[in-house]
Amino acid sequence: MKGWQxxxxxxxxxxxxxxRAFHLVDEGTFEELIAPVDEMTSPHLPVLGEAxxxxxxxxxxxxxxxxxxxxxxxxxxxxxxxxxxxxxxxKIVGTFKLALELYEKIKAKYPxxxxxxxxxxxxxxxxxxxRLHEANAGLLAHAEVMEMIQKCRGKLPVISLVGSKVGxxxxxxxxxxxxxxxxxxxxxxxxxxxxxxxEEVMGKxxxxxxxxxxxxxxxxxxxxxxMRDCAYLVEDxxxxxxxxIEEVLKMSYAQIQECRSIGTPELTEEQLGIVGLAAGxxxxxxxxxxxxxxxxxxxxxxxxxxxxxxxxxxxxxxxGC
Amino acid sequence: MSVQxxxxxxxxxxxxxxDEGSFLENIIGxxxxxxxxxxxxxxxxITIGGRAATVISNxxxxxxxxxxxxxxxxxxxxxxYKMAIAVYKTIEADKDxxxxxxxxxxxxxxxxxxGPGKVEEIFGMNKATGSYQLALTEAxxxxxxxxxxxxxxxxxxxFLCHGLQADHILTLSKxxxxxxxxxxxxxxxxxxxxxxxxxxxxxxxxxxxASGADFFYKLGGVEEIVENIEDMKAAIIRHIDxxxxxxxxxxxxxxxxxxxxxLGEERGGRTLxxxxxxxxxxxxxxxxxxxx
Numbered sequence: 001m002k003g004w005q006x007x008x009x010x011x012x013x014x015x016x017x018x019x020r021a022f023h024l025v026d027e028g029t030f031e032e033l034i035a036p037v038d039e040m041t042s043p044h045l046p047v048l049g050e051a052x053x054x055x056x057x058x059x060x061x062x063x064x065x066x067x068x069x070x071x072x073x074x075x076x077x078x079x080x081x082x083x084x085x086x087x088x089x090x091k092i093v094g095t096f097k098l099a100l101e102l103y104e105k106i107k108a109k110y111p112x113x114x115x116x117x118x119x120x121x122x123x124x125x126x127x128x129x130x131r132l133h134e135a136n137a138g139l140l141a142h143a144e145v146m147e148m149i150q151k152c153r154g155k156l157p158v159i160s161l162v163g164s165k166v167g168x169x170x171x172x173x174x175x176x177x178x179x180x181x182x183x184x185x186x187x188x189x190x191x192x193x194x195x196x197x198x199e200e201v202m203g204k205x206x207x208x209x210x211x212x213x214x215x216x217x218x219x220x221x222x223x224x225x226x227m228r229d230c231a232y233l234v235e236d237x238x239x240x241x242x243x244x245i246e247e248v249l250k251m252s253y254a255q256i257q258e259c260r261s262i263g264t265p266e267l268t269e270e271q272l273g274i275v276g277l278a279a280g281x282x283x284x285x286x287x288x289x290x291x292x293x294x295x296x297x298x299x300x301x302x303x304x305x306x307x308x309x310x311x312x313x314x315x316x317x318x319x320g321c
Numbered sequence: 322m323s324v325q326x327x328x329x330x331x332x333x334x335x336x337x338x339x340d341e342g343s344f345l346e347n348i349i350g351x352x353x354x355x356x357x358x359x360x361x362x363x364x365x366x367i368t369i370g371g372r373a374a375t376v377i378s379n380x381x382x383x384x385x386x387x388x389x390x391x392x393x394x395x396x397x398x399x400x401x402y403k404m405a406i407a408v409y410k411t412i413e414a415d416k417d418x419x420x421x422x423x424x425x426x427x428x429x430x431x432x433x434x435x436g437p438g439k440v441e442e443i444f445g446m447n448k449a450t451g452s453y454q455l456a457l458t459e460a461x462x463x464x465x466x467x468x469x470x471x472x473x474x475x476x477x478x479x480f481l482c483h484g485l486q487a488d489h490i491l492t493l494s495k496x497x498x499x500x501x502x503x504x505x506x507x508x509x510x511x512x513x514x515x516x517x518x519x520x521x522x523x524x525x526x527x528x529x530x531a532s533g534a535d536f537f538y539k540l541g542g543v544e545e546i547v548e549n550i551e552d553m554k555a556a557i558i559r560h561i562d563x564x565x566x567x568x569x570x571x572x573x574x575x576x577x578x579x580x581x582x583x584l585g586e587e588r589g590g591r592t593l594x595x596x597x598x599x600x601x602x603x604x605x606x607x608x609x610x611x612x613x
Contacts, residue, residue, distance in 0.1 A: 033604045040597055044529050048515055062605070062612070069612040086529065090597035093582075097598065098605050105613060119612070130477070132512055134529040135503035137591055139477065140542050143485035143578040146451075150458035171481055174451035192447040192478065193437035201390070201437045218442045229445055262452040265409040271448055272358075272402040278444040279387035286443045 004028070008239030012163045013187045015238055017059045017076035020124050020164075023238045024245065025063030025070050032061040033098075034091055042085050044134040053079045056088040057131075060095045062119075065249055069119040071099045075126040077166030083131035084172065089141020096121060096148035096158075103156050115253055121152065122245060123179065124161040128194065129170015142171040149178045153263070157181070157256045159248060161241055162188035162230070167219065169194050181259040182230040183244050184221035186306060190229070191219040213302060217286040222301060222309060226290050227274075228318045231259040235306050258319075270318070325550055326498050327431070328473030329394065331363060331378035334429045338470070338554040339367035339376070349375055349407055350414025359403035360384070361391045369427070370558040375411040377404050378429035379483065381473075390436040396479055397436035401449035404483065408456035412463055420464035421569055425561045426457070430484045431473030450482040457486040461577055466564035468557050471534075471543070477503045488576035489544040489560040492534045493553070501543070502532030528590050541585030 002010075007023040015023075022030045034040050036054030045052050057079035062071045073095050075082040084092070099119045107114045130138035152158050158179040162168045167189030168176050176182060176190060184190070193201075195209035208214060217223060225233040232248075234240040248256060260267060283289050290298040294314035301309065327334055335344055346365040347354040354364060360383040367376050381394035391397035396404075408426065415423045435441075435450050461467055469484040471492035480501065484490060493499050503509075509530055510517045524531030528539045537543045547556050567575050574580060585591030 031608055033601050034597065038600060040593075040600065043593070044527065047523060047527065048513055050513075060601070062608075064612075086591060086593050087597055090594040091601070093594075094598045094601040098601060102609070102612060105609075109613060130503050132504060132509050132530070135509065136531070136537065136540055136542060137529045137594075139481065139503050140485070140540065140578065140581060140585070140591070141594075142481055143454075144582060146454045146481075146486065147458050147578040150455050150462070153459075171478060173447040174454070174481075177445070177448050178451045178455055190447065191442050192435055192445075192450065193442065198437050198439060198442065202439065207439050218439060223443070227445065229448065262448050263455045265406070265413070268402055268405045268409060268452050268456070271445075271452060272399070272406070274444060275398045275402060275449070278398070278440050283440065283443060289443060 010238050011236050012238050012241055013165055013236050017074040021059045021072045021074040024242050025065055029063035030061055040087050042087050048133050057082055058088040058091050060091045071095050071119055071121045074124040077126035077164055082127035082166050084138045084141055085131040085134040086137035093144045093148055118156045120157045122159050125168035125172055125176050126164035126166045127172045129172050145175050162190055180256050183232045184224055184230040185234055185236040186221040187236050188221040189219040223286050226293055226315050228316045229261055328498055329381040331380050331429050331431050334472045335376055335378055338557055339369055343368040349410040352410040359399035362400035362403050364407035374425045374427050376427045377407050379432045390438040394432045395434055395436055396432050396482055398446055398449040401453045405453040405456040408460050412460055423463055423465040425466040428469040428483055430469050430471040430475045432479035432483055433474050433476050435478045453482055454486045461488055464568055466561045468560050471499055475501045488564045491545045491547050491556055492543045494546050494548050495534050499534050501534055501537045539588050540590035541581045541588050
């Protein structure tokens with residue numbers, strides 16, 4: 001069996017939810033909460049003749065990074081596309097609740113010196129959003145997660161990781177950008193409306209959902225990095241993500257919060273300005289936007305390897321992070 | 322008493338709930354919104370029962386000339402940011418008032434979805450809808466009661482964007498053709514590969530995938546079903562007062578998404594949620610000392 005160290009070189013894109021959870025935090029520190037042995041499963045799936053999973057498609061737990069508590073939520077795309085149902089949704093919400101409660105306790109115990117001790121929440125997304133088999137419960141869980149993220153504001157860092165096979169779509173597409181910071185690999189994808197639905201609305205000529213290159217240009221890590229919708233772009237390995245989280249946790253909380261793309265009046269005005277650009281530019285393709293932001297080599301960007309891309313890329317100007 | 326379909330009539334709904342002639346469109350406190358921005362959304366100030374409130378509604382009669390996906394009440398990027406700005410300007414307008422006097426926000430809900438399109442994905446529709454939700458939750462944290470009133474369609478992402486972050490959610494009953502769901506049962510049948518008859522039969526006892534106001538009531542997804550249009554105004558005022566009271570009593574946890582989780586347990590529609598949360602608490606309590 002592979003050891004913890006060897007997993008650091010493993011592709012994040014290919015890794016299971018549990019592999020990511022166990023190997024993002026320090027070796028041997030991950031404690032799963034509501035593990036498969038608890039058999040907390042969806043009662044709604046068997047009614048529809050669907051298989052269940054003993055973790056309901058999300059791994060939740062806590063470990064440490066540099067002796068600091070880090071709660072981890074890790075979604076499993078292999079199980080119904082990582083979609084969120086009643087049990088999995090409650091596990092996500094419950095993780096945020098535990099982090100907030102631990103924050104209060106640490107703050108009470110170390111009133112003069114708590115900022116570097118408070119927990120962080122790391123959320124590894126791999127999901128299409130609401131699980132249709134229990135759609136209403138999944139929808140209501142999304143709203144609870146958004147509320148929890150806002151409740152963590154000003155208290156503890158919440159970091160989104162997107163680099164897994166399924167990407168991050170549907171309602172989870174806005175959950176992942178509501179946190180303090182998004183870290184992606186160039187294989188990660190973030191969107192709201194899935195490619196198939198856009199094709200249905202706009203027609204195949206305008207948006208072909210089978211065109212993988214088009215989908216990556218529109219929703220992929222490189223695009224989000226140019227737009228500053230993700231703060232950091234890392235190489236596709238568990239260790240790549242882990243090292244970036246370690247760096248982030250060395251920053252002050254104020255610095256971390258500067259990496260937000262939404263969530264304040266100023267950022268909202270800034271984003272509305274970008275929408276004005278969308279109307280003015282009316283791009284046919286994301287490449288037009290890359291070019292606008294100074295990437296004269298926009299045609300070459302999709303095929304660039306990570307190092308080359310990082311050395312030449314021009315990003316949208318933004319204050320802070 | 323009248324049964325009048327309100328779908329597509331956000332502006333009429335504003336007229337019905339406000340004190341006559343009180344609507345100041347695009348004005349919140351000292352702020353004045355450019356009226357060209359986000360025509361699919363209506364924002365402004367009304368008085369309701371003598372009290373100033375911010376109102377945010379969909380306008381299904383207007384398209385957005387810059388973003389063709391916006392029509393029939395679709396929330397596009399401009400619309401969602403306009404709605405978010407309305408919330409922040411409300412917080413700003415009352416920043417010197419004590420918690421019990423923060424003006425309410427009233428959301429008139431009638432939207433089939435968030436803008437689906439290539440430009441929307443390139444520029445990030447997800448950020449727009451996320452912005453508005455964070456703003457609403459922040460307003461609640463400051464003590465502004467947020468009441469949503471569903472008059473037509475409250476569908477999936479649009480309901481998450483414009484409605485589900487409210488303190489309390491009211492809906493006109495199904496007699497008014499209100500639609501609350503993620504997907505119609507026929508689409509769920511197609512995607513889950515079950516026949517429609519089976520799903521319809523199952524949905525009678527299991528509200529987690531059935532659509533409509535009654536099922537969302539059972540799940541704790543809406544606080545109250547309003548049976549008459551004429552009662553909307555009084556119901557909204559009553560819920561504003563209830564939310565003020567809960568906030569003042571330090572019980573704001575009973576409002577909003579978390580409060581509706583408690584309501585889902587109470588009404589027997591979502592019973593697993595609490596089991597999961599309790600189990601997590603129990604398991605973490607055993608290892609918590611390591612992290613303190």
